[in-house]
Amino acid sequence: MSAFWSTTALLPSGWAKNVRFKVADGLIASIETDVPAGSGDEIHQITLPGMANVHSHAFQRGMAGLAEHRGGNSNDNFWSWREVMYRFLDRLTPDDMGAIAAMAYAEMLETGYTHVGEFHYLHNDAAGRAYDDPAELAARIVAAAQATGIGLTLLPVFYAHSNFGGEAPNHGQRRFIKGVDGFAHLLDACRSLLSNGDQLGIAPHSLRAVTPDELSALIAMHPQGPIHIHAAEQQKEVHDSLAFSGKRPVEWLLDAAALDDRWCLIHATHMTDAETDALAASGAVAGLCPITEANLGDGIFPALRFLEAGGRIGIGTDSNVLIDPAQELRGLEYSQRLLHQARNVLASDTHPSVARRLFEETIAGGAQAMGIAPGLAVGHAADFVTLNSGHPALYGRHGDQLLDGWIFAARNSCIDTVWKRGRQLVSRGLHKDSAAVTARYLEVVEGIMAE
Ligand SMILES: [Zn+2]
Incomplete structure (x- = not known):
């Protein structure tokens, strides 16, 4: 069981503050709002469903x-x-x-x-x-x-x-x-x-x-x-x-x-x-x-x-x-x-x-x-995205302004981390295997373009 805490998160009921959710076997086991972070929690600022x-x-x-x-x-x-x-x-x-x-x-x-x-x-x-x-x-x-x-x-x-x-x-x-x-x-x-x-x-x-x-x-x-x-x-x-x-x-x-x-x-x-x-x-x-x-x-x-x-x-x-x-x-x-x-x-x-x-x-x-379940809810896969609250397009924004900033006003991605079934795949906007995946891709492109 791991626990995540976020200053704000978009839940099916709308924006919530001080949100803590626990993840077990890749699924969201519980969601609490208006609670402090627990010791050892993974802490983020803005959390959205994937x-x-x-x-x-x-x-x-x-x-x-x-x-x-x-x-x-x-x-x-x-x-x-x-x-x-x-x-x-x-x-x-x-x-x-x-x-x-x-x-x-x-x-x-x-x-x-x-x-x-x-x-x-x-x-x-x-x-x-x-x-x-x-x-x-x-x-x-x-x-x-x-x-x-x-x-x-x-x-x-x-x-x-x-x-x-x-x-x-x-x-x-x-x-x-x-x-x-x-x-x-x-x-x-x-x-x-x-x-x-x-x-x-x-x-x-x-x-x-x-x-x-x-x-x-x-x-x-x-x-x-x-x-x-x-x-x-x-x-x-x-x-x-x-x-x-x-x-x-x-x-x-x-x-x-x-x-x-x-x-x-x-x-x-x-x-x-x-x-x-x-x-x-x-x-x-x-x-x-x-x-x-x-x-x-x-x-x-x-x-x-x-x-x-x-x-x-x-x-x-x-x-x-x-x-x-x-x-x-x-x-x-x-x-x-x-x-x-x-x-x-x-x-x-x-x-x-x-x-x-x-x-x-x-x-x-x-x-x-x-054919999957939508959004951040108990029993659903813990698939979520956190945004970088210091991004110029998001800074000082709240609630829906965060989404408007991300979608309309950001020149590059505001994504900080991405999690799939509670497993972190992206940090600071980069996939964990980005270097190897890109190197292999470039090799393939080189081969194709040379033919
Ligand atoms: Zn098509």
Whole structure:
């Protein structure tokens, strides 16, 4: 049993002062407020629950920044970015992927994420052949999560087609492809890899990559736990969906898949008002990735309407072009300010602080999408983050001002320490294995860039 004491902490009931909590077997065993620190307590100033990153493709951290110059035409968009990603995959070995994932996960921990949903779609070798062990690459993801200490919801991806109507996959997609039977084996193999507190979900990649029959088979294969799918990220996807089924992607999912609180729709950018309201009412989470969506020029999520309709949101780092939950939340609010030409758009009557509102929404929605318990409460995992109260953006601030300072006013991270299941993983903003993880990552990048 260990004990932590904090001058202030954000609990499910709100900000509390002089907070002491005890941790046993990685779980919070008790919480007291307005009490002095005990002798031997680990003492901090500002304590927040750790954030869930609901959507990561870890390997893409290795190509961050490589797609930021104009290609052969002036029409760069998501689809031209995808070509760069496919070429990057021509070279990636299992060891490379493990090293890149470890780098991404260490950075996630350093910026305040304590759990990651890995939307894992790389299953085959560079020639498109299945490995002897179907979970060869999934095992590298699990190993990277275990080595860095981040919590994991592993979301093996089913990917079989290049477009609606079961079109044959293209050459660039050869490392992703599994049939329904192959996917069942992969799912079994993934289940046996996970450790205490980790979760297993499924991820039909998108309505482009999965036929309706295959989607039904996948859902039947995994009767409990999270289901994640990319939906309506791009206008082209909406047009192709309308041409195929007469319905838009979110509309089709609402009608055909009976969305509920097990589901997380990644992006859900392009929705009509009716889809927005219906998705909010379904209890599913919208997995928003504001940095990646801006980077790819996807469009702007209708966050104001969705949240007013009671919709649930989580945030994800997706392409991992830049990893930082504060910047994700800032980007989400700023997109709405630009769209509506107004300030403090995503504040609410109960939470006039934008940062507090978005932080609480994404703590709750993120945990739901990951299949874990949200926030600092007895019986929940002791996953928390402490902020540096001497940071210029936080100094002299109290309560919600601390979150507003972190999310809107800090040029660099305010994170001091990060703890997962009561174990310290980050000190003074640096992961405990930062030097070794970074050195290994640089070796891999050197190899890839030299080819
Ligand atoms: Zn994605």
